[in-house]
Amino acid sequence: MKKKYIATRSFLKSGFTLLSLGILFLLGGCFNLDEEVYDEVTESSFSATENDIVALTASGYTPLRYIMGWQGLFDVQEEPGDIIVTPTRPNGWDDGGTYKRMHFHTWDNQQWQPRNTWLTSYEAINNINRVISQVDAGSLPLDEDQMVAITAELRALRALWYAILCDTHGNIPLVISYSDEVPTQKNRAEVYDFIVNELIDVLPNLPANVDKSTYGRLTQWTAWQLLARMYLNAEVYKGAAEWTKCIEACDKIIASGNFILEPDYRAPFKVNNETSKEIVFAVPYDEIYGTGWNAHMKQLLPDHRYVFNMSAQPWGGSSANPQFINSYDPDDKRFDATWLHGDQINATDGSVVMTLVNKMPSIYNCAFEDGYRVRKYEIAVGCKSNMSNDLPYFRYADVLMMKAECLLRTGKSDEAAEIVSEVRERNFDDPSKAEVTGAELEGNTTIQYGTLAEDGSIDDPGNQASVQYGRFLDELGWEFAAEFRRRTDMIRFGVYQTKSWYNHTPKGNHTILFPIGLEELNTNPNLKQNPGYN
Template sequence: MKTHLFNIKYLGIILMAVFITSCTDDLDRFPTNALTNDAQFSTIEGYKQGLVGTYLQLSGSNNFFYRGYWELQELTTDEAVNTWGSHKTTHLDWSSDHAESSEAYTSGLYLITLCNNFIIEASPNTLSARGFSETDKSEIAIYVAEVRFIKAYAYWMLLDLYGNPSFPTEETLLNSEIPKQIKQADLFDFIESELKAIDGELKTPRSNEYGRADNAAVWSLLARLYLNAEVYRGVPHYNDAITYSKKVIDAGYSLESNHAWLMLGDNYQNTNEFIFTFNYDNGNIESWGTTNVYALGASGVPASINGMSASWNLYRVTPSIPALFPSNNPNTDQRAVFWTENDEASRTLDIESLSNSKHGYSIYKYRNVDRAGASLAQNNIYNNLSDIDFPVFRLAEMYLIYAEAVLRGGTGGDMPSALAYINKIRGRAYANNPNSTLGNINSSELTLNFILDEKAREMMWEGYRRTDLIRYNKFTTANYLWAWKGGVKQGAAVNSKYKLFPIPISDILSNPNLTQNPGY
């Protein structure tokens, strides 16, 4: 049975209280109601509520923030196409009024303002004025470090998607100022400095409550940030990517023995591999922005497999993804969980029409069942919600970052270690045993392109693909084509401007400090 680390009822309290005086378009700059804050943050319990509110806002438990981010990461690539909508996201053919990216942007700024408000209310002077004990102050200091991590993570998401977003801070919130715009390189520097500042202020790896960030989460985000530094900052940081991925690797984590266990309804047991998670529970979180989306969205997958109900018939993969595996079933590589069946008509590999949910295989990676295969009891009015926790960071990603950074010339690591880490991933995939040699590759096969393909196999539908393809210069160029890239079935190169999403028109119009990303 899953143990809850946060009392989920806190969510309604904090999210209703904090923005009661704010208008929708200005969540990044208007201060909150002081009386409301004084009431909310009068006790240590109130600060815990505020902390919970930031975690739940990040995870999409109260909105579609992470769901929006996931769709922008996947639907723009070969890993996913969607049945619904105009398909501009899949075609890489959006404009400055792109609704999907605007919603993610607004949700991200909302979360950042929530974090800024918490940090203001937890200042040393404010805590002293409210009469908190030294013990309580020490506990709240840990909360502040976690909120700063969440804020840095949210800013990393905005950096990755938009490059040059609005930059609300504690000062702009306190002074009711219109935020300035921050440029991509400067935002990289800010995120790096924030993460380094709180390194050591969170709890040590694997010692915090499940679902709360610790120092290993900070190192993981730094490793991810540094791997993409040449895209974000124009300067490679592969040495640093090795350093921080290795810090996580050496912190006592290990791969779970069975890859299928990673995305099940009882995956809270995967504490050997999971570094930081979004926690979901069907009896406490009633939202369609959680892992419901990935389990129920997979086209054609029946309730007997996904553990909940009939498919939404929403997502499929392009033919390029099954082509990365030795076969279209998991008999060899157990990560090849492609759904190829359909009760009414044959499901095709090729996608002749994006609007036809039977065109294209989907995957049954996310299943709301336990390790024994039994569906989990539903304790909600919808009778159709997910218990699958989402691993924001897991050890396999750190192995892949280490190996890629070594191959790109980073120092501080070595090829034998990189090969050993990759073969652990493959040993689990081929034999449910990270120490198996069944899926092993040799050193000559360990190339950058192999790492890109292996990451697609290992972390399919986990929200990485767009960022990876950009780093490999394959996202907008003709270097790699997939079905419906550029709006044509065979795929076509597109304008390089699509490596960033536009700053939403609503923010441009309401904030005179902003300029649009190039090309929009």
């Protein structure tokens, strides 16, 4: 008779139960000294509850906390783009040139940031495959409905992890079983098809309710939004556009009535954001029980501890490219909501701690105060080296903007403009300033591309060809700055591989994908390096 030993652990701050090996269950009860106490539970004496089903999925969810961790997905998506830069500072930040390689697009097969994404993704996928194999083998005490529900959720979660890898590395192994078999590599189009087919297949068996029981878990609406993201980038991923399918997926979410644009743009990014009706899918964090969010330590200056009465001292590395900052409308409230700028005030005595300026002379040499800093995610008073904000992985504004982009690309620019104006409306006191036209969205970007001289002027303009739908790309930047997606958006608009910004000049189309790590190539003979890399 098989025996199940009991182990417990808190699953983030949402109250879920994380079982340390992914196959163990939490049993609750009260003390009764007259009861006979057992140190183990047999399958025949145990019936799984909803909390236990949630616990089984935890090992596939918790690795998502790497996103806002050290050189996690945030850096992978933002450091190579035109918004976030990490220059050398008086206290260092050269770090062997790792941030410069991300900015210049001169990474190699040992660059840690993309390797971290690869390793974390496959760790989660392996965890998911293990639990699915246990469910399929009937080794867990689940009834038929529970088996269907947990398998659907795990397959959708696995698809999400593969969507990350499809975007970053493209040509990857599709590991869908828990075995010792050496995986073979699939091309990017095949990976795309796998993700889409998996989501379509499991979607009817995912929960449709949006409440505490599904918070931080994949629902039908998460799956529809992930499908929409895949369709939005289909032309990049598989070479064929899927604009209509993206609109249809977005319409499913819109028609559900479960989500809204919050009146306050900052609501989804606050410390206590669990009740935000704009969040479609969140990654829960907690400074004690669900650690991993330390991106703020890299984004804030050491003396910001006085501004926010922090109990930790930040390190002060990354800041905003002045070219992007200069593109904001002065009346756009998203600017103040996203960036720390100007005088930084001591929370205790009201004195000026420092003054942040919109200049960054060179990636090789910037002062502490050079460059505006990310403030989009609320910094709590007394903030520690780990934050407790839940991360909005998907939010409703993205659903609307995806639909708008697809309408724009299919010749319905006026309809697109209505949606974009709706998204902008909460950010302008003057309603007329929120309105945009289809012609404007079809026009060129307002960002002044080109490399910068030390005085902030354009040193080399580089490729100055007009960007098709460039103004819409600007809208994505203003709405979603610092939301770990800029690289993907820039690639879709053809800017990432053609334009110059700050100290960056284009290095070629091969940089659309990251290289597969040297160690992974050496340990798996079935892997072939992505084109353009040695």
